[in-house]
Amino acid sequence: MIPYSTQLIEEDDIASVVEILRSSHLTQGSKVEAFEEAIAHTVGARYCVSFNSATSALHGAYAVCGIGEGDEIITTPISFVATSNMAIALGAKPIFCDIKMDGNIDENLIEALITPRTKAIVPVDFAGKPVAINAINTIAKKHHLLVIEDACHAFGGDINHQKIGSFADMTIFSFHAIKPITTGEGGAVVTDNEEFARKLRLFRSHGMVKKQLWNSDMVSLGHNYRMTEFAAALGLSQLHKLDRFINIRETIGRYYDERFGNHKLFTIIPIDPNEQSARHLYPLLLNPQLHCVKEEIFIQMQEKGLGVQVHYKPIYQNSFYTERYGEMYLSNAENFYRCELSIPCHQKMTMENAEHVADTVLKIIEKYGSRGCSF
């Protein structure tokens, strides 16, 4: 089975983790700091605060800018549930904005959703393709809102050679096993705001500050959301490979673009030439005549060893959300969910693998294409 995404762990990654396991500090040592500095440097942000997941990083980001009871965030329904869940965890309400057919929030629909309760706009760089961050920043500035970018798919991506992580007030990355680089589980917030960074460090570690000798003071409510030293060591080792990983995914992505461009049964999502997508996912969008056979196509691809997946069921369709907020329907989000299929694209694949995936995808889709659906 070729999974849609997976980690690539090499001998030097393993050695860097083993070195920490043999050392005196498994937690709260210097590796985490070194990893944070390297991440901040890579993306061109002043501060990086690491977490044990992107979910806890999102929780921290929302908390330290004061999002709480009665507040609203404007976000996308085409994301992993954690993006909106962590705002709800603080008593806020996610307001879902419809998307464009590239999977990213439609920046032209955001302004109409702003209310006196809105605190932040939370876009997600779907599949790694950068959102229209400059337009979103302009809207946010005009209405005195924060932009918190969930860039869990997009670590290493850029717009005109400016890295994602340097545009928003806070940007969140995930280092989960299948994300662009990994620490096993892990995440981070990058920001230029010193106050946010200070509060994020407190939030991550019980809200405690050291005083003299044994004395410490707990100044705010916090959690234990810390990354371990061996996770940070793995992250540092992986970070050296970021460009290579992106190049491999980009080469596969471009190969797919060529094989799949202008197909009559499905479309692909083109990447602007002035942007670098991290290519976390490679989405196909099936034309309407194939929607009724998507399940069969999905099953056939899995039977042929392609670990395909669908990203994502609109968050508001989950029962937790419908029970809380009622039914919702955003037409592009619904349509996107109906037609999207993510096929394998990751740094562990060879070009032979990519060729095999493309051949298999075309064979299966074209088989069902001749049948089609009736309306």
Ligand SMILES: *Cc1c(COP(=O)(O)O)cnc(C)c1O
């Ligand atoms: C993976 C992901 C998360 C959660 O990341 P974890 O590190 O697994 O907590 C949040 N948002 C998006 C868009 C993701 O893809």
